[in-house]
Amino acid sequence: MTNTSTRIRRCGVVLIEPREEAELDVAGLLTGTRAVRTRVKLVALAPHVGEEVEIDGAEAAALGRIGETDWLARETLAGIERGVVDSLLEKGLLIGDGDEHASMRARDETVRGVHWRPLSAVSHAFSRWHEAGVDEDVRITRHRTLTELIRESGEPPPHVTSRAAPEHRRALPPARPTSIDAILARRATCRNFDTTGTLDLARFGDVLKRVVGCQAEVEILPGTKALKKAHPSGGSLHPLEPYLVVQRVDGVAPGLYHYHVTEHALEPVATMAPDALRDFGMRCVAGQDFFADAHALLILAARFERTFWKYRNHPKAYRAIVLEAGHVSQNLYLSATELGLGAFVTAAINEVDIEEAFGLDALRESPLAVLGFGPRAQQKTMLEFDPLGEVWDGDALRAEDAPSR
Numbered sequence: 001m002t003n004t005s006t007r008i009r010r011c012g013v014v015l016i017e018p019r020e021e022a023e024l025d026v027a028g029l030l031t032g033t034r035a036v037r038t039r040v041k042l043v044a045l046a047p048h049v050g051e052e053v054e055i056d057g058a059e060a061a062a063l064g065r066i067g068e069t070d071w072l073a074r075e076t077l078a079g080i081e082r083g084v085v086d087s088l089l090e091k092g093l094l095i096g097d098g099d100e101h102a103s104m105r106a107r108d109e110t111v112r113g114v115h116w117r118p119l120s121a122v123s124h125a126f127s128r129w130h131e132a133g134v135d136e137d138v139r140i141t142r143h144r145t146l147t148e149l150i151r152e153s154g155e156p157p158p159h160v161t162s163r164a165a166p167e168h169r170r171a172l173p174p175a176r177p178t179s180i181d182a183i184l185a186r187r188a189t190c191r192n193f194d195t196t197g198t199l200d201l202a203r204f205g206d207v208l209k210r211v212v213g214c215q216a217e218v219e220i221l222p223g224t225k226a227l228k229k230a231h232p233s234g235g236s237l238h239p240l241e242p243y244l245v246v247q248r249v250d251g252v253a254p255g256l257y258h259y260h261v262t263e264h265a266l267e268p269v270a271t272m273a274p275d276a277l278r279d280f281g282m283r284c285v286a287g288q289d290f291f292a293d294a295h296a297l298l299i300l301a302a303r304f305e306r307t308f309w310k311y312r313n314h315p316k317a318y319r320a321i322v323l324e325a326g327h328v329s330q331n332l333y334l335s336a337t338e339l340g341l342g343a344f345v346t347a348a349i350n351e352v353d354i355e356e357a358f359g360l361d362a363l364r365e366s367p368l369a370v371l372g373f374g375p376r377a378q379q380k381t382m383l384e385f386d387p388l389g390e391v392w393d394g395d396a397l398r399a400e401d402a403p404s405r
């Protein structure tokens with residue numbers, strides 16, 4: 001690439017990770033001393049680049065000398081070899097002011113403009129999956145049994161902890177039952193959706209309104225509005241945007257939608273043939289077919305710039321958004337359970353595939369979780385955690401939870 005940039009600066013966010021990797025030691029193999037040797041490489045993690053980039057020591061040193069704010073004339077960079085600067089420009093870790101660096105510069109400016117905290121930006125960008133499947137990941141595949149896990153990793157840390165001797169505990173009065181108890185008791189992650197039927201439009205809409213819709217739209221200052229929703233939100237900014245993969249809902253053409261939170265309406269994003277929609281649903285939940293069977297998948301995508309507008313470059317801001325997704329998820333479980341529907345949440349998702357399908361710029365807006373809901377199947381074929389038999393009676397669905405149609 002010809003380099004017309006005359007001024008440069010470092011990209012806004014980059015972290016360098018020294019990472020050890022194992023490689024085959026052919027010489028060691030031949031002499032019978034060792035089969036594997038390790039080497040430490042330097043990996044630059046810059047969210048705007050979109051992929052990990054290996055750098056050498058000279059490049060790392062140069063990144064440590066060039067700041068991210070001021071634009072510097074190339075000729076002022078005495079002591080940094082031209083080849084090192086060119087290589088870092090090509091890798092996107094230095095930003096040039098020339099035309100050939102315009103697209104990387106624009107992405108870098110997005111990271112700056114969204115006010116990402118560097119650690120959060122790197123953590124989010126590099127924990128996203130593309131076309132991954134849970135079965136390829138030995139830590140989460142369902143084909144690895146608990147017995148195998150314990151054999152390999154030992155017993156898990158204890159399921160209960162105590163910080164005082166029994167005689168020092170202050171017993172509390174028994175909790176008094178209220179109407180929410182029945183719903184809480186019947187909440188169980190659904191892995192058995194009814195693949196033969198549809199979800200009625202009324203319950204579909206009820207759940208969306210309650211879980212991601214708004215209860216009020218308030219003008220808090222002239223021209224500035226805020227939403228009141230059923231769940232709490234850091235700074236009351238409600239950055240979580242609801243997207244849907246509608247598979248089997250009465251009166252709704254299967255496809256991809258955005259839910260308009262104040263209008264309580266679906267906005268079509270794309271229609272898809274049934275097979276393609278099913279494939280996409282499977283990719284959303286990283287190949288967990290029992291979740292892909294849900295009548296509707298609800299994707300929670302964070303509009304980071306909304307929260308970071310207030311909490312600029314703040315160490316807690318990203319965490320607050322992630323926590324919020326948990327609140328929405330629990331509300332979905334409760335609302336679905338109340339209406340006799342099953343629900344699930346998963347973090348094992350292919351963020352990149354979802355961003356591509358919905359046209360999201362990951363530096364600004366990106367999924368954190370995929371939820372799903374719909375009527376349960378009559379028979380349980382996949383494992384659920386229902387120790388009290390509140391949802392399943394033996395292997396059959398309890399009558400009161402049966403699909404209403």
Ligand SMILES: Cc1cc2nc3c(=O)[nH]c(=O)nc-3n(C[C@H](O)[C@H](O)[C@H](O)COP(=O)(O)O)c2cc1C
Pocket residue numbers: 187188189190288345346347348384385386
């Ligand atoms: C953030 C989060 C991610 C989860 N991801 C998965 C998942 O990928 N696959 C799955 O089968 N269950 C997933 N679950 C559900 C848990 O396995 C489930 O909550 C747990 O087994 C307890 O069962 P219960 O929800 O029925 O009480 C997830 C739960 C949470 C909170």
